[in-house]
Amino acid sequence: MEKTFYQQLMQDVRFIEGLKACMNCGVCTAICPAADFYNYDPRIIVDTVQSQDETEIEKLLKSDTIWYCGECMSCSTRCPRGNVPGLIIIALRSLSQDTGYFAKSEKGRQQLAIKRAIGDNILKTGYCVHFDMVKPETHPEQGPVWEWLHKNPEPVFSKIGANYKKPGAGALRQVPEETLLEIKKIFDETGGTERFKKIESFSESKAREMTIDFRSGSTDCDYFNHVFTTNNNTHTH
Amino acid sequence: MKTEGKKNIWAEYQKEIADDHYFYARSCIRQSFFPGSEAVFIKIIREVLGLDIHDEARQTTCTGIGYHSDVIPVETTMTVIARQLSLMGETGYKNLVPSCITSFGLYSEIFNTWHHFPETLEKTREHLRKATGREFEVPENIAHPSDIIFKFRHKIRSKAKHLLVNSKTGKPLRIVEHIGCHYAKMFPHKGVGGAEYPYVLAGMIEAWGGEVVDYPERRHCCGFGFRHYIVMANRGYSIANTKKKFESMEPYEPDAIVCNCPGCPMFLDRWQYAISEMEGKVYSRDGNGIPILTYEEMAGLVLGYDPWVIGLQMHQINSEPLLNKMGICYNPDEKYKGANGENLGTPEKPSVLNCEVCM
Numbered sequence: 001m002e003k004t005f006y007q008q009l010m011q012d013v014r015f016i017e018g019l020k021a022c023m024n025c026g027v028c029t030a031i032c033p034a035a036d037f038y039n040y041d042p043r044i045i046v047d048t049v050q051s052q053d054e055t056e057i058e059k060l061l062k063s064d065t066i067w068y069c070g071e072c073m074s075c076s077t078r079c080p081r082g083n084v085p086g087l088i089i090i091a092l093r094s095l096s097q098d099t100g101y102f103a104k105s106e107k108g109r110q111q112l113a114i115k116r117a118i119g120d121n122i123l124k125t126g127y128c129v130h131f132d133m134v135k136p137e138t139h140p141e142q143g144p145v146w147e148w149l150h151k152n153p154e155p156v157f158s159k160i161g162a163n164y165k166k167p168g169a170g171a172l173r174q175v176p177e178e179t180l181l182e183i184k185k186i187f188d189e190t191g192g193t194e195r196f197k198k199i200e201s202f203s204e205s206k207a208r209e210m211t212i213d214f215r216s217g218s219t220d221c222d223y224f225n226h227v228f229t230t231n232n233n234t235h236t237h
Numbered sequence: 238m239k240t241e242g243k244k245n246i247w248a249e250y251q252k253e254i255a256d257d258h259y260f261y262a263r264s265c266i267r268q269s270f271f272p273g274s275e276a277v278f279i280k281i282i283r284e285v286l287g288l289d290i291h292d293e294a295r296q297t298t299c300t301g302i303g304y305h306s307d308v309i310p311v312e313t314t315m316t317v318i319a320r321q322l323s324l325m326g327e328t329g330y331k332n333l334v335p336s337c338i339t340s341f342g343l344y345s346e347i348f349n350t351w352h353h354f355p356e357t358l359e360k361t362r363e364h365l366r367k368a369t370g371r372e373f374e375v376p377e378n379i380a381h382p383s384d385i386i387f388k389f390r391h392k393i394r395s396k397a398k399h400l401l402v403n404s405k406t407g408k409p410l411r412i413v414e415h416i417g418c419h420y421a422k423m424f425p426h427k428g429v430g431g432a433e434y435p436y437v438l439a440g441m442i443e444a445w446g447g448e449v450v451d452y453p454e455r456r457h458c459c460g461f462g463f464r465h466y467i468v469m470a471n472r473g474y475s476i477a478n479t480k481k482k483f484e485s486m487e488p489y490e491p492d493a494i495v496c497n498c499p500g501c502p503m504f505l506d507r508w509q510y511a512i513s514e515m516e517g518k519v520y521s522r523d524g525n526g527i528p529i530l531t532y533e534e535m536a537g538l539v540l541g542y543d544p545w546v547i548g549l550q551m552h553q554i555n556s557e558p559l560l561n562k563m564g565i566c567y568n569p570d571e572k573y574k575g576a577n578g579e580n581l582g583t584p585e586k587p588s589v590l591n592c593e594v595c596m
Contacts, residue, residue: 070462072418128302148584155575160548161276169294171272185368192313231470
């Protein structure tokens with residue numbers, strides 16, 4: 001028999017760690033930076049999942065709501081009952097990606113951009129984030145000093161003791177090929193590669209439905225740019 | 238700031254910090270935005286404190302940014318972390334020092350999960366063995382680099398060339414400290430001073446002559462929010478949260494902000510620039526903006542290192558007003574030169590921030 005959403009969530013250690021028994025005090029909401037900014041209330045998330053109402057959990061999995069949390073985990077410190085809404089969110093997001101429901105909301109669809117920008121970068125370079133990928137054109141907020149750095153990375157990094165793109169130890173070093181191969185094997189063995197495939201595949205179906213150009217793995221196709229920049233401005237107070 | 242009651246609470250959170258022989262796990266964000274800080278940390282450990290630290294060429298990301306933006310499954314993260322631990326064991330180290338707060342929090346979370354769910358530890362061993370043939374052990378000690386600087390703060394003070402004191406008036410400089418959410422909010426006992434009264438940076442500031450500024454949003458997130466900065470459409474979340482902190486600290490007129498986390502100083506630096514361009518607002522009377530430091534940079538300045546060798550030219554907000562107050566001599570002409578003194582031009586001037594105050 002197919003497992004319910006709640007049963008699937010209960011297989012996730014983050015969910016077990018994050019959900020004890022919520023008494024709806026709302027302290028998590030009071031401390032939450034996302035609740036301050038978005039139409040978001042972690043108390044309601046916890047109350048919904050502990051109700052075990054499958055219809056409501058399915059709605060959450062398809063919603064923008066679960067993607068509002070910034071995972072700062074400030075809620076972890078505050079809950080008098082030891083719940084961690086941030087961990088529950090991580091479990092919900094994981095299930096939303098496994099089921100493909102993430103592609104049904106604007107904020108959920110952004111997972112494709114994150115997968116290609118951060119996820120693929122891990123396999124290509126060994127870094128989540130690397131100086132080279134934070135390009136001034138997609139990060140205007142980085143300012144003119146960042147532009148100057150991007151024109152002169154080698155002499156500046158050399159001056160301050162980094163080992164930019166060179167073999168051996170040090171900051172911004174080139175990660176050896178053998179190491180990248182080990183990381184790839186770990187991704188294949190542990191579900192990382194499978195997660196990436198699911199994000200690509202469900203996103204491709206959604207792009208087809210929305211009639212937006214989709215190219216596998218590219219950070220320069222219409223669907224990538226769409227999910228990276230679209231904001232319907234209905235998410236905040 | 239009244240500290241009597243707080244000191245009692247701090248006393249409950251005196252974590253164990255290894256004395257020597259550290260395995261350094263580098264930070265993706267620190268390397269990209271403040272690589273000089275990691276170089277300074279290693280230099281202080283080896284040359285000032287005379288201790289041993291290993292910098293491994295085969296290390297990688299811990300996957301933290303990917304994990305907290307939810308594209309990496311927990312089993313993958315556990316196994317990548319296990320590989321890092323395998324390298325640590327292979328090189329003969331037992332004391333892990335992750336340079337990043339996200340990594341520090343994630344390592345702590347994974348160790349906690351392995352402890353509470355031993356079957357996940359066994360599964361991770363199996364995954365790592367199958368993928369790479371490697372074995373690993375859980376470290377004896379985990380400390381953030383700031384914990385180590387904190388531990389040896391008095392020794393650093395004894396070798397100080399400059400203090401966090403206004404060299405003209407003799408008054409302590411007023412410093413805002415920002416701890417970073419994942420340092421102690423998830424596992425308070427893992428941080429010096431816990432989550433309520435984290436003392437790791439405050440202890441450095443006090444030991445080096447400065448005064449810690451307490452303000453209402455002291456513990457608020459810097460606004461990173463992982464997916465909320467990575468995706469352009471969400472960056473309003475990031476800048477709004479950072480702005481909330483600036484508005485809260487502005488009345489206290491801090492001389493500088495010092496940060497624990499690799500990402501936080503970048504946001505507190507760049508969003509000051511962005512807010513000035515968007516709204517014409519600057520959070521310091523001199524129009525420069527509030528200088529930002531990493532704790533390694535702060536230690537480096539105290540020890541008399543050249544500001545342009547520790548990487549202060551990578552900041553958008555100029556550090557010179559702070560250097561001037563500390564009485565630090567520096568050559569402004571060297572700021573934007575390369576390693577061999579080559580002229581690299583200068584960054585374009587921002588339209589609002591006042592750069593003339595530096596001269």
